[in-house]
Every structure is written in C-alpha cells, then in structure tokens.
Amino acid sequence: MKVMRLPGLAFILLLQGCNISAPAPGPDFPTSEMADIVFYNGTVITMNEDYPEGQAIAIKGKKILGVGTSLQALATANRTTQLIDLKGKTIMPGIVDAHTHVFNDRDRFGLDLPGAQELLFKNGITSLGNLFCTEEFVAEMRAFEPLLKVKTSLFLTKTFPCGEIQDSWYHGYPATRTPGEVLRINGIKITADGGTCGGMAVSEEFIPGTTGLGDLWHTQDEINAMVLEADKAGYQVAIHAIGDRAIEQAQNAIAYALDGRPNVLRHRIEHNSAIRPDLIPRYSEFGIIPVIFGWKKICDFYPRSPFYEAADFPYRTLIDYDPDLPVAWHGDDPYRGPVNPFIELHSMVTRTEVSETGALCTPPSWLAAQTIPVQTALKLMTLNAAYSLFRDDETGSLQTGKYADLIVLSANPLTIDPQDIHGIEVQLTMANGEIVYRLPASGL
Ligand SMILES: [Zn+2]
Structure with a gap:
C-alpha cells in the first residue's frame, strides 16, 4: 500500500514546482523503511567519495536512511514524516x-x-x-x-x-x-x-x-x-x-x-x-x-x-x-x-x-x-x-547508517566565491537526528 501512495506524494510535489529530477540516484536507499524527517530539493554535500552530492536526505530515528534524489528520499515518507523543503539550500555534515x-x-x-x-x-x-x-x-x-x-x-x-x-x-x-x-x-x-x-x-x-x-x-x-x-x-x-x-x-x-x-x-x-x-x-x-x-x-x-x-x-x-x-x-x-x-x-x-x-x-x-x-x-x-576522534564510523559524512549530524547552510561552500565563504550562515543544525538549532529567519 505504501508503495502505491508514495509516488503520489512525489507527484504532488512535482506539480508544486519542485525540481525532483536528478541525474544520479543515491546508493543503498532502503525500500522498506519509512523516514521521520526528509530534507529535499537542495544540494547535499556528503563527504562520501562514492556519492559526493545528492539532492535530499532521509532520516529515521538518530540515523541516516539514505542520501539521493528528492524522489528517492520522498519515497521513504509517509503521513507522519516531517518534510523540509530546502528550496535549493545546501546541507553538509555537522x-x-x-x-x-x-x-x-x-x-x-x-x-x-x-x-x-x-x-x-x-x-x-x-x-x-x-x-x-x-x-x-x-x-x-x-x-x-x-x-x-x-x-x-x-x-x-x-x-x-x-x-x-x-x-x-x-x-x-x-x-x-x-x-x-x-x-x-x-x-x-x-x-x-x-x-x-x-x-x-x-x-x-x-x-x-x-x-x-x-x-x-x-x-x-x-x-x-x-x-x-x-x-x-x-x-x-x-x-x-x-x-x-x-x-x-x-x-x-x-x-x-x-x-x-x-x-x-x-x-x-x-x-x-x-x-x-x-x-x-x-x-x-x-x-x-x-x-x-x-x-x-x-x-x-x-x-x-x-x-x-x-x-x-x-x-x-x-x-x-x-x-x-x-x-x-x-x-x-x-x-x-x-x-x-x-x-x-x-x-x-x-x-x-x-x-x-x-x-x-x-x-x-x-x-x-x-x-x-x-x-x-x-x-x-x-x-x-x-x-x-575515532568517530569516522559514526559521523563526518552523510551516508546510510551514520548518525544524522548535519547542517543547513545559506550558501554552498563548494560553489560560492571563496572570498564570500566567511559569510556563510548556519541556518539549521541536526545532531543524532534531532533538530537542535534553527535560525528563525531561515524559513526552514
Ligand atoms: Zn587547545
């Protein structure tokens, strides 16, 4: 039943004007588990050499379910999943x-x-x-x-x-x-x-x-x-x-x-x-x-x-x-x-x-x-x-199975003019799957 409903959700978001197409789907995305939180429609810098950049990330409990396209991440959402539209913003590891x-x-x-x-x-x-x-x-x-x-x-x-x-x-x-x-x-x-x-x-x-x-x-x-x-x-x-x-x-x-x-x-x-x-x-x-x-x-x-x-x-x-x-x-x-x-x-x-x-x-x-x-x-x-710190198995990159420690940024440090990097603002911080900081003016 879930499989029938979820493409529908992605379709509605598509009609709302979200860019949910991406060239490369993410690896190891689970098909059977539902996310608690999905960030979609942005850029995800993973620091994972096998999949350096995605559009979306799905979180379940304290950990990352997967990183991939918005379509992939939204397919792990159900009615209780919190959906956060990044509106093109960038996520990277905490x-x-x-x-x-x-x-x-x-x-x-x-x-x-x-x-x-x-x-x-x-x-x-x-x-x-x-x-x-x-x-x-x-x-x-x-x-x-x-x-x-x-x-x-x-x-x-x-x-x-x-x-x-x-x-x-x-x-x-x-x-x-x-x-x-x-x-x-x-x-x-x-x-x-x-x-x-x-x-x-x-x-x-x-x-x-x-x-x-x-x-x-x-x-x-x-x-x-x-x-x-x-x-x-x-x-x-x-x-x-x-x-x-x-x-x-x-x-x-x-x-x-x-x-x-x-x-x-x-x-x-x-x-x-x-x-x-x-x-x-x-x-x-x-x-x-x-x-x-x-x-x-x-x-x-x-x-x-x-x-x-x-x-x-x-x-x-x-x-x-x-x-x-x-x-x-x-x-x-x-x-x-x-x-x-x-x-x-x-x-x-x-x-x-x-x-x-x-x-x-x-x-x-x-x-x-x-x-x-x-x-x-x-x-x-x-x-x-x-x-x-002996924590590289737990954190430091965004990939399936690691703890959901991440930040949402006002600009992408990989593409911004390097002389403007110092002005990049942290707009949201998640630690162990919990949102622990949110900049009020960010709209997130
Ligand atoms: Zn010191």
Missing part, C-alpha cells in the same frame, strides 16, 4: 572540531554548559574533542551527560600548559570506543612546548634578536615514557606541539612508543604551527595525525625570519606531500577568536582573513602559497576530524 575548549572554558563566554552547547550548535559544530580535562571537569561533564547532545571526546590532562607533569590519575577512566556514545574518554593530553604558557619551541628565532627559542617542557626521555605508558594502557595520545623543536620531539616520542607498529590508537600532534621541511614526511612515516589551525590571525601579523616563512603554517605543502594523511582541523576556541567554522574555512581556502573587527586582511606571499582547496578543507573539518 562540523567536527578536533580540539576545542568551548565546554571547559565556557566562563570566558559567560556561559554555563547548556549555553556552551547552544553556542556550538548555532555554529554548526556537532562533534568535538575537548583537550583540557581535569578529574573535576570529567565529573562535570558526566553530570551534564543526560543533556549532552554534541558528540564529545575527552582527552585527560597528563601535563598542564606550563609542562607540569601530573600522576596517572586517568587510569580510573579507561578509554572507550563504543559507536554512538555521546560522551567518551579518548585518551590523554601532553603539552610539549609553550604557546599557552611561555613560547613555542623553535630552532631559530621568528624575529632575529627578539623572540628567543621558546620553551620545551620535557626531555625526550620524559615524553617517550609518558607516551609509551599511555599507549600500553590503550589511550590515544594528543601532544601539544606548536614549534618545530616540539613537533620533532612529539614525532620521536610517538615513533618510540609504536616501535615500528602501525598507529592504531591514532596518536595525534596538536597545533603544528611551525613545521620544518624535514619534519613533513615523518607524519606519514609513522602514521601520525596532524591537527592544524584554520585561522592564523594574520591581521596582527608580524614579520618572520626567512627560515620560518618556509615553515610557518605550511599546510598545503603537508597535504600535497601525502594526500592520504588524515590531517584534521581544530578551532582551539576560545584561544583562537570567534567560534565560527566558516571564518576558519575561509581562511584555509583563501589565506585571506577576517579580523575580529570584521576587516579582511591579505596574506604575505609565502602564506598565500599555502591555500587549501575547498573540498579538501571541508574534509579536514568533517571526516578527517572525525577520524582523529
């Missing part, structure tokens, strides 16, 4: 921020935990890594868990920002990898150099005669021992390393712990601002995930020594060296300015930047050479960031 502090530094925004979650959803972030977690913070998040909807992965603090080594308190909190769990312990965080406290550890001065060589907090033996101990206990390790001396030390420590084995625990290096050219191949050699910044703050730019013009934010060079390396994006908010992934995307794609006052700043030529193609930058902010 943003995954591999490393942020919006929850643990919510006071800086004047927010409580529910308020911080609202701020994340308003900006399209549906999954994140929280990279500063004391035992007290873990207890706060566990108390908030019944209301938590952002997929949150915790990295427990082994060393503080000035390098103070803590005991192995995290052994009371084993790492978990259960698909679909909203709150999860992923691993531990080690801080190798300055940045938050003191200066990044570099091989040569950024500005000769003035900036110094920064602070490396640990000896190689100390950091080797910390990474090895955590690796043996099954924890993913995230090492803060901004300057090249710290990056080299972090790479060495991960290589030491792996001892020739593949990096199955997905140990990562955070920030990676100043990567000396000789360090670039070593991420691939050991399978280490680089977690990189989008926004650089070039508006208050200061000059570099020629040595660092070739080594500061060399992210296009890194990606071109090994396109299969799962480079992940992080916002590191609130330390890096506004919580706005589209300002970050704009920055990665153009290297032009929007300042905190809204002015556009143009990059110096060495930085302008490091623009990242928009499709690649989107992958850094979705699928690759999800991989860095």
